[in-house]
Amino acid sequence: MTSEDHAASAVVAQKIERRWAAISILIVVFLTAMAAVAGIHQATMPQARVEIIDPEKIHLSGEFVETNLGSAIEPDGSVTVRAVGQQYSFTPQCILVPVDTKVTFRATSADVVHGLLIQQTNVNTMLVPGYVSEQVARFSRVGDHLMPCQEFCSVGHEGMWAMVKVIDRNEFMSLAASKRRVSCVE
Amino acid sequence: MNPERLLSLTNRWFSTSVGLTLVIFLSSAICGFLLLPYADADSRFSGIWDAICNAAGFPVKSSATDIIQPEFKISGATLGLAELTSPSPQSIGRGATLAQQCAICHGPEGVSRADAPNLAGQYAQVIYKQLHDFRSGARTNATMGPFAAHMNDRDMIDLAAYYAYLPRIPSSRDSAEVPLIVASGAPTRGIAPCGSCHGTIERKIGSPWLNGQPAAYIEAQLRYFASGARRNDTNQQMRNIARALTDDEIKAVASYYAGTQ
Numbered sequence: 449m450t451s452e453d454h455a456a457s458a459v460v461a462q463k464i465e466r467r468w469a470a471i472s473i474l475i476v477v478f479l480t481a482m483a484a485v486a487g488i489h490q491a492t493m494p495q496a497r498v499e500i501i502d503p504e505k506i507h508l509s510g511e512f513v514e515t516n517l518g519s520a521i522e523p524d525g526s527v528t529v530r531a532v533g534q535q536y537s538f539t540p541q542c543i544l545v546p547v548d549t550k551v552t553f554r555a556t557s558a559d560v561v562h563g564l565l566i567q568q569t570n571v572n573t574m575l576v577p578g579y580v581s582e583q584v585a586r587f588s589r590v591g592d593h594l595m596p597c598q599e600f601c602s603v604g605h606e607g608m609w610a611m612v613k614v615i616d617r618n619e620f621m622s623l624a625a626s627k628r629r630v631s632c633v634e
Numbered sequence: 635m636n637p638e639r640l641l642s643l644t645n646r647w648f649s650t651s652v653g654l655t656l657v658i659f660l661s662s663a664i665c666g667f668l669l670l671p672y673a674d675a676d677s678r679f680s681g682i683w684d685a686i687c688n689a690a691g692f693p694v695k696s697s698a699t700d701i702i703q704p705e706f707k708i709s710g711a712t713l714g715l716a717e718l719t720s721p722s723p724q725s726i727g728r729g730a731t732l733a734q735q736c737a738i739c740h741g742p743e744g745v746s747r748a749d750a751p752n753l754a755g756q757y758a759q760v761i762y763k764q765l766h767d768f769r770s771g772a773r774t775n776a777t778m779g780p781f782a783a784h785m786n787d788r789d790m791i792d793l794a795a796y797y798a799y800l801p802r803i804p805s806s807r808d809s810a811e812v813p814l815i816v817a818s819g820a821p822t823r824g825i826a827p828c829g830s831c832h833g834t835i836e837r838k839i840g841s842p843w844l845n846g847q848p849a850a851y852i853e854a855q856l857r858y859f860a861s862g863a864r865r866n867d868t869n870q871q872m873r874n875i876a877r878a879l880t881d882d883e884i885k886a887v888a889s890y891y892a893g894t895q
Binding site for chain 1: 671674676677688689691692693694695696698700701702703704705708709710712714819820821824825826827829830831835836838865868869870871874875877878
């Protein structure tokens with residue numbers, strides 16, 4: 449092998465290296481941009497405030513007493529849904545919300561860590577005893593969604609889920625006119 | 635070696651890098667504590683300090699107004715009492731004396747011959763909670779209400795300690811015949827296995843031990859829970875399950891736990 453051959457192959461190797469470096473930089477830039485776009489446009493933002501509550505007393509007084517659970521209409525026209533997760537069910541078992549309306553989910557746990565996840569949406573949060581989890585959502589289509597517990601909460605975990613029914617706004621308002629807290633539990 | 639001093643504002647490299655770091659620090663603080671919290675359309679801050687404290691994660695007490703209070707009594711028994719898990723011999727002895735008035739229905743050794751619940755070996759928290767609820771009116775029963783009305787907390791703790799101390803009825807049941815609803819629940823209808831709370835697989839404080847209870851009693855209670863006639867189950871934990879049970883399942887559960895199946 450002459451020294452000329454060696455120099456020529458070094459040039460080729462350098463070219464190849466530069467190309468691969470460019471490709472990997474492009475991949476890094478693409479992934480970062482993808483994360484940024486998803487993070488800004490589709491993300492579920494972390495809760496704005498940390499709210500604490502005594503998990504041993506949620507059923508006695510305050511917003512999580514059983515008669516206050518379910519969907520309530522706020523003065524600004526939005527809807528607040530309150531729910532409790534416990535071993536091994538959500539209360540209420542069936543949640544009713546109107547379509548195309550701002551819905552604020554407020555939920556907490558009575559015992560261990562549970563998870564609140566509404567299928568086909570990006571509503572997904574943990575229910576930690578001692579804290580109130582809050583998440584805002586807007587449903588664009590009428591339909592039913594499963595709401596399974598997504599944190600293993602002991603042996604009966606698989607039986608713990610609720611239903612979220614998205615219904616027409618007028619229908620919801622007429623139901624809410626007769627009752628102050630709405631749910632679809634029969 | 636450069637004779638210029640490194641940590642001096644006259645050193646251009648030093649002042650520029652420190653300046654840049656400060657700019658990055660301040661802009662991230664403004665972004666994180668002010669711009670982003672206020673960019674959230676659902677933010678409801680009462681002021682700039684409120685926004686900063688929330689972004690920094692200082693906890694606030696949950697405070698909601700316009701709460702719909704229940705028109706019925708909610709079970710207010712506290713089950714974390716240490717005396718319920720490790721009772722003194724005096725407590726058990728006093729409970730035994732008090733239990734004489736219960737024997738007519740619940741049996742002298744806590745085993746009933748009248749389709750009243752068998753209390754022998756029942757968890758102390760369960761007996762305490764039910765007595766507490768009978769007294770407060772969270773659970774209503776024509777027979778138990780007047781008995782509980784005259785009890786104080788000491789009596790309830792002692793009775794609970796005594797019955798928890800008595801031996802359970804030995805199970806005579808063949809384990810191969812466990813009905814599906816007891817063994818695995820019905821996850822597709824939101825029903826966890828009975829034993830995941832009631833002690834045979836896992837125990838949830840406040841849930842009773844069911845083995846050996848009279849079938850008529852279990853069936854009646856499940857129907858009360860399903861209809862909402864009984865609602866001293868905290869946060870509807872048992873009503874949620876009982877509503878989903880079919881008639882056949884209620885009967886299967888009752889006869890299984892009674893040991894008659």
